[in-house]
Amino acid sequence: MIQQLARIFEIVAVFGTVTSTVYYGLCVRSAAGFIRQRKAARKSVGPTQPVSILKPLKGTDPEMYESLRSHCLQDHAEYEIIFGVRDSNDPVVEIVARLQSEFPQRGIHLVVCNRTLGANAKVSNLVQMLTRAQYAQLVVSDSDIRVEPDYLRRVMAPLADPQVGLVTCLYRGVPGSTLGSRLESLGISTDFAAGVLAARQLEGGIRFGLGSTLAFRRRDLEASGGFEAFADYLADDYQIGKRLAGHGLKVELSDVVVETFLPSYTGRQFLAHQLRWARGVRDSRRWGYLGLVLTFGLPWAILALLLSRGAFWAWGLLVAVAVLRAAVAITVGWSVLRDRRALTGLPLLPIRDFIAQLVWMASLAGHTVVWRGDSYKLKDGRLTRIGS
Numbered sequence: 001m002i003q004q005l006a007r008i009f010e011i012v013a014v015f016g017t018v019t020s021t022v023y024y025g026l027c028v029r030s031a032a033g034f035i036r037q038r039k040a041a042r043k044s045v046g047p048t049q050p051v052s053i054l055k056p057l058k059g060t061d062p063e064m065y066e067s068l069r070s071h072c073l074q075d076h077a078e079y080e081i082i083f084g085v086r087d088s089n090d091p092v093v094e095i096v097a098r099l100q101s102e103f104p105q106r107g108i109h110l111v112v113c114n115r116t117l118g119a120n121a122k123v124s125n126l127v128q129m130l131t132r133a134q135y136a137q138l139v140v141s142d143s144d145i146r147v148e149p150d151y152l153r154r155v156m157a158p159l160a161d162p163q164v165g166l167v168t169c170l171y172r173g174v175p176g177s178t179l180g181s182r183l184e185s186l187g188i189s190t191d192f193a194a195g196v197l198a199a200r201q202l203e204g205g206i207r208f209g210l211g212s213t214l215a216f217r218r219r220d221l222e223a224s225g226g227f228e229a230f231a232d233y234l235a236d237d238y239q240i241g242k243r244l245a246g247h248g249l250k251v252e253l254s255d256v257v258v259e260t261f262l263p264s265y266t267g268r269q270f271l272a273h274q275l276r277w278a279r280g281v282r283d284s285r286r287w288g289y290l291g292l293v294l295t296f297g298l299p300w301a302i303l304a305l306l307l308s309r310g311a312f313w314a315w316g317l318l319v320a321v322a323v324l325r326a327a328v329a330i331t332v333g334w335s336v337l338r339d340r341r342a343l344t345g346l347p348l349l350p351i352r353d354f355i356a357q358l359v360w361m362a363s364l365a366g367h368t369v370v371w372r373g374d375s376y377k378l379k380d381g382r383l384t385r386i387g388s
Helices: 002-041 064-073 092-102 121-130 151-160 179-203 218-223 236-246 267-284 286-295 297-307 312-336 346-363
Strands: 051-056 079-085 107-112 137-140 164-174 214-217 250-261 368-371 374-379 382-385
Touching (some): 002 297, 064 092, 064 250, 079 092, 092 107, 107 121, 151 214, 151 250, 164 236, 179 250, 179 312, 179 346, 218 236, 267 346, 267 374, 297 346
Parallel strands (some): 051 079, 051 137, 079 107
Antiparallel strands (some): 137 214, 368 374
């Protein structure tokens, strides 16, 4: 009986290894296609319209001043920046005041959002911030995003096409000093971004947004129910893209790559963040998330090697998977995202992939997430706060 079970697990491990190699090949091909299209996109940037940038804030993030400052240095004719906080005593208010003092010519506004309009505090802020925005085109991005001076001009360019309803961006993670932070950065550059590009290839485009950048027209947002429609969702960026795509509009992946600065997570903080992320994706893209079990190549290949007792063919599978996994890291991490840490972090890939598989399994067993110190119950993508 034990031998039969071992044989079944061996077959499953081999199957998982083979499907992973197919997936890695798709990721490399998708990355190559994106690189070709990016070169063409950079030649087609034309004039753009005035823009309101909406930045919901809570507390301070690593390198926050420089990240927010980068939005004040845009090579764009006319735009404003609206920051929103829940508490006027939030320490981030001092950073906003410093920016207003440094850039008096730039329209920088602070809105204190003292109403709670849903479980998602970020979206609750956005609803109240939008009343201050004066322009018809909007950009929403997370507080820890840093951009280049041509970011706004390039991100807004695809909206010249009336069929495009949302533009979003890939991003690379800049890690803090801890192992957890480095593993998260590695995962963003070698796994998460690769998955976005693979989905884009398989589905002929993407139907979701990324919190690094959401650029859209105000009228399209209002036709989709406004920010209020997303006030109880954890993955509001995903839902906004899904809703706009459901109205027949295209979601465009910009040629721009931005940076996000990661905290120096402790081990527990890293795992809690990964679990929140995983459960958010699980509830947003249920079938695609379940399919991820077929993409954990290195863990499957090592399991097949152990169960086959070191068979020659299993060593061959492991080598093939390792080569393809490294190819994904190099092609996506370096060639697409220009993240040199994706190269120096290659020795950490097996550790990161094993942890990712464990997090995937753990994410299927519960519905609780922790977000900025608060606990929530997650059901069908919607949040319900636990306790006070």
